Amino acid sequence: MADHSIKGKIALIAGGAKNLGGLIARDLAQQGAKAIAIHYNSASSKGDADATVVAIQSTGAQAVAIQADLTTAAAVEQLFTDTIAAVGRPDIAINTVGKVLKKPLVDISESEYDAMIAVNSKTAFFFLKEAGKHVNDNGKIVTLVTSLLGAYTPFYAAYAGTKAPVEHYTRAASKEFGARGISVTAVGPGPMDTPFFYPAEGADAQAYHKSAAALSPFSKTGLTDIGDVVPFIRHLVSEGWWITGQTILINGGYTTK
Numbered sequence: 001m002a003d004h005s006i007k008g009k010i011a012l013i014a015g016g017a018k019n020l021g022g023l024i025a026r027d028l029a030q031q032g033a034k035a036i037a038i039h040y041n042s043a044s045s046k047g048d049a050d051a052t053v054v055a056i057q058s059t060g061a062q063a064v065a066i067q068a069d070l071t072t073a074a075a076v077e078q079l080f081t082d083t084i085a086a087v088g089r090p091d092i093a094i095n096t097v098g099k100v101l102k103k104p105l106v107d108i109s110e111s112e113y114d115a116m117i118a119v120n121s122k123t124a125f126f127f128l129k130e131a132g133k134h135v136n137d138n139g140k141i142v143t144l145v146t147s148l149l150g151a152y153t154p155f156y157a158a159y160a161g162t163k164a165p166v167e168h169y170t171r172a173a174s175k176e177f178g179a180r181g182i183s184v185t186a187v188g189p190g191p192m193d194t195p196f197f198y199p200a201e202g203a204d205a206q207a208y209h210k211s212a213a214a215l216s217p218f219s220k221t222g223l224t225d226i227g228d229v230v231p232f233i234r235h236l237v238s239e240g241w242w243i244t245g246q247t248i249l250i251n252g253g254y255t256t257k
Contacts, residue, residue, distance in 0.1 A: 002138040002181055004241045006092075006234070007032030012083045014039040014070060014127060015096035017049035019194040020144070020226045024094060025063075026055050027230050028237075035062035035087035039079055041069060041097070062087050070097060071118040076126040080134045092237045093131040096144045097123050098163070102200045105157040113158055120162035128173045128184070138181035140237040143170060145188040145247060147224075150255035163188075167247045174245035183244035185236050190224040190251025197223065214253025224251055 015021040017040035040049040049065035056063035064086040099119035131141045148160035174184040191209040210222030
């Protein structure tokens with residue numbers, strides 16, 4: 001019987017410097033992970049990445065921060081190569097990378113669309129590809145998508161639309177990697193109370209999102225709290241291994257499939 005505990009395992013988290021990715025990294029360390037590689041995109045996130053590394057090391061786990069723009073296949077491949085060289089072959093690979101754009105479809109430029117595709121779809125595809133090549137047998141792979149995949153709404157064509165392919169990538173990868181005992185899932189949080197949310201939303205939209213979920217009245221902000229998402233990620237990369245090929249929306253009843 002495979003060991004599905006987190007204790008002693010090695011993890012790679014893309015976008016693991018701050019916000020949800022940073023909290024996932026800290027949680028895995030607290031659950032006994034042996035080593036965690038923290039990816040961050042640019043110099044602006046280096047301070048957050050370094051702080052997350054220090055927090056992980058304080059639990060007794062190894063940690064390393066790796067900077068990369070993951071919008072090319074070569075960069076994603078190098079991320080896994082660097083991770084293996086620094087901390088070993090991962091048992092857990094989590095991709096939290098994402099880019100949001102709220103804009104009428106008729107106003108979206110080709111360059112804006114290309115940027116959204118590169119971050120939300122291309123990065124996710126090649127992360128899954130490299131994870132399939134390098135994650136240990138009986139490993140766990142999770143990609144962060146969005147609860148807007150269950151929404152009927154304007155203005156998010158480029159955001160939700162470029163996250164939508166990850167659902168099929170996840171299904172295909174789960175079929176292809178299942179023979180090695182690897183589970184592959186996608187998680188779609190609702191609008192989260194992080195700096196990622198506020199720049200894209202005006203005051204009226206913020207007020208709507210803060211009241212739209214069935215459980216909004218019981219949330220501190222009305223939004224999805226990253227602390228409410230982390231336990232589900234923890235479950236999926238441990239005892240929840242039997243869940244695979246699924247997109248799970250974690251949003252307090254904001255949207256549903």
